[in-house]
Amino acid sequence: MQALSGDPKIYASSAAAFFAGARSAMTSVYVVVLIGTYIGLGALAHDVGLSSVWMMASTIIVWAGPAQLIIISAVGTGGSLIEVAIAVTLSAMRLFPMVVALLPMMRKPGTRLPEMLLPTHFTSISMWIESLRLLPYVAREHRIAYCNGLSSGYMGTAVVAGYVGYFLAAGLPPLLASILLFLTPLSFFLSTVNNARQVIEKIALVLGLILGPLLAYWQVGLDLLWTGVIGGSIAYAYGRYRRSAS
Amino acid sequence: MKEAMVSLGPYFVLILVGFLPNEVWRLVGLVMARGLNEESELVVWSRVVAIALLAGVIAKLILFSSGELAGVPTPVRIGAAVIAFAAFMAAKRSVFVGVLAGEVALFAGAAWYAA
Numbered sequence: 001m002q003a004l005s006g007d008p009k010i011y012a013s014s015a016a017a018f019f020a021g022a023r024s025a026m027t028s029v030y031v032v033v034l035i036g037t038y039i040g041l042g043a044l045a046h047d048v049g050l051s052s053v054w055m056m057a058s059t060i061i062v063w064a065g066p067a068q069l070i071i072i073s074a075v076g077t078g079g080s081l082i083e084v085a086i087a088v089t090l091s092a093m094r095l096f097p098m099v100v101a102l103l104p105m106m107r108k109p110g111t112r113l114p115e116m117l118l119p120t121h122f123t124s125i126s127m128w129i130e131s132l133r134l135l136p137y138v139a140r141e142h143r144i145a146y147c148n149g150l151s152s153g154y155m156g157t158a159v160v161a162g163y164v165g166y167f168l169a170a171g172l173p174p175l176l177a178s179i180l181l182f183l184t185p186l187s188f189f190l191s192t193v194n195n196a197r198q199v200i201e202k203i204a205l206v207l208g209l210i211l212g213p214l215l216a217y218w219q220v221g222l223d224l225l226w227t228g229v230i231g232g233s234i235a236y237a238y239g240r241y242r243r244s245a246s
Numbered sequence: 247m248k249e250a251m252v253s254l255g256p257y258f259v260l261i262l263v264g265f266l267p268n269e270v271w272r273l274v275g276l277v278m279a280r281g282l283n284e285e286s287e288l289v290v291w292s293r294v295v296a297i298a299l300l301a302g303v304i305a306k307l308i309l310f311s312s313g314e315l316a317g318v319p320t321p322v323r324i325g326a327a328v329i330a331f332a333a334f335m336a337a338k339r340s341v342f343v344g345v346l347a348g349e350v351a352l353f354a355g356a357a358w359y360a361a
Contacts, residue, residue, distance in 0.1 A: 029345060032345075050251075050256065054256050058264060062260070062265055064268050066303075067264060067267075067268045069312075069313075071264050073312075073313075075247045075248060080247070081247065081262065081263055084247060085267045086267075089267035089268070089270065089271070091268075092269075092270070092271045092272075093299075094271075094296065094299045096272070096275045097293070097295045097296040098292075098296045099271075099272050099274075099275025099279060100275045100278050100279045100282070100288065100289060101289055101292040101293040101296055102279075103276065104286065104289050113276075116276060120273065120276045123275070125300065128296070132293075174314045175356055175357070177315075178313075178314040178317060178352070178356065179349055179352060179353060181314060181315040182315055182323070182326070184307065185307035185327075186326070186327065186344075186345050186348045187341065187345050188300065188303075189330070190334050190341045190344040190348075192300055192301060192304065193334065194334075194339050200294055203294075204295075204297040205298070205301045206301075207298055207301070208298035208300065208301025208302045208304075209304070209305045211302060212303065212304075212306050213306055213310070216306055216310065224299055227299055227302035228295040228296065228298045228299030229295060230298075231295075232294040232296070232298040232299070235294040235298065236291045236294050239294075
């Protein structure tokens with residue numbers, strides 16, 4: 001873990017910033033989480049009869065655990081192409097506000113659109129949480145390189161873990177499989193708590209934890225979308241109110 | 247899906263139902279974020295919406311689990327998350343310690359129920 005204090009760090013070159021990002025990926029708790037998650041996904045891909053190369057390709061081009069879980073399990077349990085596509089796109093909506101919140105952190109005057117394509121594709125929950133935490137300590141001109149390094153570290157780890165899981169498949173006992181599956185919600189939960197330092201972030205977090213399961217239980221359509229919009233808007237409105245009151 | 251994998255080819259299906267419906271939201275974000283800075287109201291709002299949405303995903307994954315995790319009783323899953331949070335706070339906000347405590351609690355709880 002690097003010390004999080006002082007002025008934004010200026011690196012000798014973009015390459016140095018990239019490798020600093022990759023190094024911080026390797027020392028973060030998400031490496032353990034990604035290994036656990038992707039061993040599980042790789043094992044599942046094996047069980048439903050997909051190839052190991054397909055598994056690795058899906059990690060690189062989809063790069064979203066929930067979406068990959070939907071596709072791979074649908075091969076096993078059935079479901080039409082259109083049903084799977086809809087389920088994937090509903091699970092992917094979360095990426096939209098994440099990208100909007102993240103990209104302005106790394107852009108500077110003169111940054112061209114093509115430079116933003118890679119960070120856009122790399123956007124995932126783990127990368128987003130870590131980028132929001134670490135980028136303020138990186139000089140603005142090196143943030144894109146740093147973020148690409150961080151994401152490459154994560155993606156490389158996930159690709160390898162998926163491949164390993166594919167060949168471990170047969171020997172994975174149910175209790176171990178459930179422990180691996182529990183890694184994702186547990187680590188995201190604690191990291192989100194850890195990152196929510198402002199009052200409006202804490203409000204959004206608590207409202208999301210309550211509204212998510214409640215709206216799903218009430219079988220409200222697009223429950224996660226509404227959870228985000230309602231919980232986030234209440235928190236945002238409170239922030240506006242506080243700013244105008246002070 | 248299985249038939250489509252054979253008739254269309256597994257990689258074409260991956261792009262059709264995996265890459266495209268997933269990537270479209272990232273690209274919408276890329277377009278929306280153009281010209282905005284960190285202090286923009288839309289960016290502040292997006293950030294809290296993303297946090298609330300993420301919290302919703304987390305709570306649903308714990309309460310309505312799928313796969314092998316669904317075989318672990320719900321009270322054990324909730325209890326493990328609470329223990330993880332307590333350990334996280336006790337260890338001066340260490341995510342690593344919290345995750346470890348939660349996993350140990352899940353293992354112990356699941357093994358106890360199974361016995």
